[in-house]
Amino acid sequence: MKFGAFVYEPEKAEGFDLHLLRVKLETGDRIPPVQDMYSNIAVFADNAAVRSHPDWISQSPLGPARMGNNNFNIYWSVVCATQPEHRAEQLDYMEDVDRHSLGVWLNSQYFADHGHCTCPRCKERWKKSGLSWFEWRRKEVTDYIAQIRERVKKDLVMSIQPDPITACERYGVDFDDFAKYADAFNVVMFSKNYATPWYWEMLARGFKKLLKKPVYISLYVFGPGDTAKDVSSASELLTVSVRCARAGIDGILYLATGASQLKDFQKAAVDKVELRQRLKSYGGQPVQEVLDLVKSWEKIVE
Numbered sequence: 001m002k003f004g005a006f007v008y009e010p011e012k013a014e015g016f017d018l019h020l021l022r023v024k025l026e027t028g029d030r031i032p033p034v035q036d037m038y039s040n041i042a043v044f045a046d047n048a049a050v051r052s053h054p055d056w057i058s059q060s061p062l063g064p065a066r067m068g069n070n071n072f073n074i075y076w077s078v079v080c081a082t083q084p085e086h087r088a089e090q091l092d093y094m095e096d097v098d099r100h101s102l103g104v105w106l107n108s109q110y111f112a113d114h115g116h117c118t119c120p121r122c123k124e125r126w127k128k129s130g131l132s133w134f135e136w137r138r139k140e141v142t143d144y145i146a147q148i149r150e151r152v153k154k155d156l157v158m159s160i161q162p163d164p165i166t167a168c169e170r171y172g173v174d175f176d177d178f179a180k181y182a183d184a185f186n187v188v189m190f191s192k193n194y195a196t197p198w199y200w201e202m203l204a205r206g207f208k209k210l211l212k213k214p215v216y217i218s219l220y221v222f223g224p225g226d227t228a229k230d231v232s233s234a235s236e237l238l239t240v241s242v243r244c245a246r247a248g249i250d251g252i253l254y255l256a257t258g259a260s261q262l263k264d265f266q267k268a269a270v271d272k273v274e275l276r277q278r279l280k281s282y283g284g285q286p287v288q289e290v291l292d293l294v295k296s297w298e299k300i301v302e
């Protein structure tokens, strides 16, 4: 298994195999990529693009993909996934970011949610295609991923929502289509509470069965604006890590504001001596690898 640091600040945290930097956020804010880190890019979720071009927003019978439209799990304003200028600009951007880092991990590289997009351009493209609604959306998304693959020469990783069943109906995402172009998947399992690890373990197991490329998962440690009370304890994070590891996944990334917040987590994890001992009985080799990782942190948190 590989273990990664998934951060907002361009500093590599000690004690991880790979480093993923959020170079473009769903707010539209961008920071420069770093040569020896991977780059995470939010593609269509982009508040800034929608602010500059209000008519680019993705439309649906339940209203636009605007932050605050509670018909959907949408926390950002999302651009229509067929918007040609945004698509072209993002392709150029991805190519440039790829050249200046280790590769590109994408977020929101698909439709906003179910029922999207019904803007006049999408309605016309759907009608012209002769395909069913779901087949048309899938084709739009997959064709764009193929274009991205031509531009990104290094690693290309597809982050996906933690929904193994209705990804096509909601987002136009077909896992087998993605697997043709992606080097790996990253299932985003962010939560500020991992009190019931059973569900996360089940999701990890399900995705490992479905996805035809290596499967990483991302767990939430400590984001911008959080206090210690807002987020999971190190005990919950250790337990959910072990339980997802035994489901056969290929790696775990830990999301935090920066290296210093990850170090706080590493220190708290190292201090859970009894729990680390107990978790040894939770599974075989993959569980041991998580516990070995924590053991390796003993040196760096002293």
Ligand SMILES: [Zn+2]
Pocket (backbone or CB within 6 Å): 058, 059, 080, 081, 082, 083, 117, 118, 119, 120, 121, 122, 123
């Ligand atoms: Zn549209």
